[in-house]
Amino acid sequence: MPKQLPAKPSLEHLKREARDLRRAHRASDAEALQLIRDYHPKLSGRPSVEQVAAISFSIQDAQLVLARAYQFKSWPDLVAKIAWTPARQSLAAAISDSDVSQVERILDEYPELMDIHVRSENEGPPLSHAANQGKLDVVSALLSHDPSDVEHAFGRATLQGHLEVAQRLLDHRPALREQLKFALFGPCESLNADAIPFLIELGADPDAVWENGGKPMDMALCSYARAGREATVRALVEGGVTFEDGPEMDIVMGKFDSLAARLDVVPDVVHLASTFRAGLEFGGLYGGAPLIRPTLLHICAEYSSLEGARLLLERGADVNARCEPDEGGIGDQTPLFHAVNHKHEDMFPVLKLLLQSGADVNARATIRVPRAGIRSVQPDDPVLEAMTPLGYALNYPNSLYHKAHAGAIELLREHGAQE
Template identity: 35%
Template sequence: MTTVSRGIPEHPHLDVPKREARELLNQCRKGERDALERIRRRHPKFDKATDDAIVSELKLSDTQLVIAREYGLSNWTILKQRIAENTAAGALREAIRSDDRDAVMTILRASPEMLHLPVWSGNWGPPMSHAANLGRLEIIKACAELGARDYQHAFGRALLQGQVECAEWLHAHGATLAPGIIMGSCETLNVAGFKFLLDAGAAITDGHGDRMAPLALVLETYSRHPSGKHAILKLFAERGYHLPDTPIMALHRGDIARLEQHLHRNPLMLERRFSLQEIYPAECGCAPNGLSGLHWTPINGTTLLHLAIDFREREIFEWLLMHGADVNARAMVDSDGFGGHTPLFNTVVGGPGSDATMARTLLERGAERDARASLRKFLDWIADPRWYEARNVTPAEWGHGFPEKNWVNIEVLRVVDSA
């Protein structure tokens, strides 16, 4: 039986084991015997599996585990940590974070190949781009002196993070207003980057020329930055984009005055349940089925109170409670029996963050910590995308059992557990 063991090299980089895991997965899918034996040797799930079973069931997360164990570590997370903490890449990352130009120059002169390799991830890019994410202009200039070539990627990252001074320098030194460049600031709801591009004459389109795609991304993004979102939507409106006059769009825009008008016209508005198609309207470029929007605890068939929590619209949250919104309002239940969750569920699994203010407020106003519901959520940001189902759970059980721990607000969980 094939046995592969290896030590972590003196100057490791995470891209190497990432590539090895992808290569091992591809080799297994081709039915290569040595690759299949490596899986059986290192992965307890497949130690007695047939070739066909491995080929049909193997995922990238499985080959990552095998690669980690071949490096002598118990899992992929530990391998990533070991590489990040004990390598030249880790030292370079820390030097950039600390804005230590001299240290960056020393590291890159000693290991010039690192100038063109991602420091941390492919998204953040090589040293110049990594520095652009953090607004480290002097380090960007230093990388340029050493021969960095990632001006365009660094420009996009600077805009994504609203590092306008860095973006200006990169633009002046050759980075272009490429089609779709505005999508980054729409993704992160970064109004500084968005305004810079508008002032510079960038087209409000994606890379294919679709003028509705940037607006759709502002509404559908995973980012939760209400003030930036409100400002960007205002800029869209000022440039002639039609934003429907609905309660949901008032929520997206943070417009309490418009919500007041809608409540005056429809006193039952706070009791309404809203569909994904209403939350992510097709007339704004969103997918017709509403399934492109990124959220946490399910929001289909929920009230404005649920939605104010998901989108972190704190002022609207307070306004809804002031007008009598039901803290124990239940979402609609679908034909498979999923739904029926109260707003407290949305505070528990609500994306990265640790603010428990909304949860505490709900509990103070009588939210039932023992309310039960069945929920189903598609996990599409993981190596093995799949549906996750939780039946007849409380808000705390929903949080404790949720497989993506980065989506769970631990502070809220403590509050709910101790209530």
């Protein structure tokens, strides 16, 4: 997960951080080794943490890793940005306040700021930063400064669902319409359903295949975001996306009447291992365990579908059913593992329902957990062996939430959970 610069960054603080990172590498600190592996450009091929610990790691290496983690190409680029900090802070405040006249005054004095990221590379220079916040008046004013990031600004606007801003950018540069094939990935990441029909009407492809093999539906199913998933998936389906029509999609889209009708026809489906998405990982990267060969109850737990979980349990689903493991015995977790560390409040109703229904808090499972990507787990991803749900929540190397949800931990312990 990229690092975010503090509101008032200082060069001395960054130098200290680089020295601390070098010391942490020498001490084989797990978090530091993971950061180095993720951001050092020389460490290709997914080396193990042991290999990362064994490399020579200079202060220049530490500075480069930090720069990359803060989304800069190099340490000098990061240092240069810090030098503009006071003006950037004033500009960020003016954009946030929709103070067009102040934005203009700052850019008249510091025209170079038009090409400098205001806060982060993701949010980008002033135009993209304003588009990300939905500041239509500011965006209109900035377009007169001949910005170089109109395409990126359009992406930020649709990512956040600011469709008036997106339309203003399209009006300014109609050629953007020719570059929208992959435009759905942004709003599918942030789960902004309103942008889906807007972009599909403009020509965005709901079945576009990204360079890693993922599609917009994969992004919507795997995103770290939670609120808006049901509406986003529905919008993709209504927009003509190719999808697997089945009980799994009923759960994700909240179509419980349809799910009940399917169970009426094939009651045993509540006990079967799902082949949804041909075993590709969905879920796990930012929440519970990977959903590979799960039961429908596992899927409900992963996506906090309380109504779906109730329906399945009423129809005889086994609260302690296990995913079908691979040939090495990996991936045999129960539904409870999917409800213990989402770090989101919406998981608690399902977690409580599973516990009330007799979920075994001390069931042990061996799970391979993904580090990155939206396509699938990889053979060299970390494996946690013979973990209980509590041990899993405390030890899961989650790439977004580094600490387990305190409420889930307390609830498990109240029910006699052990590590």
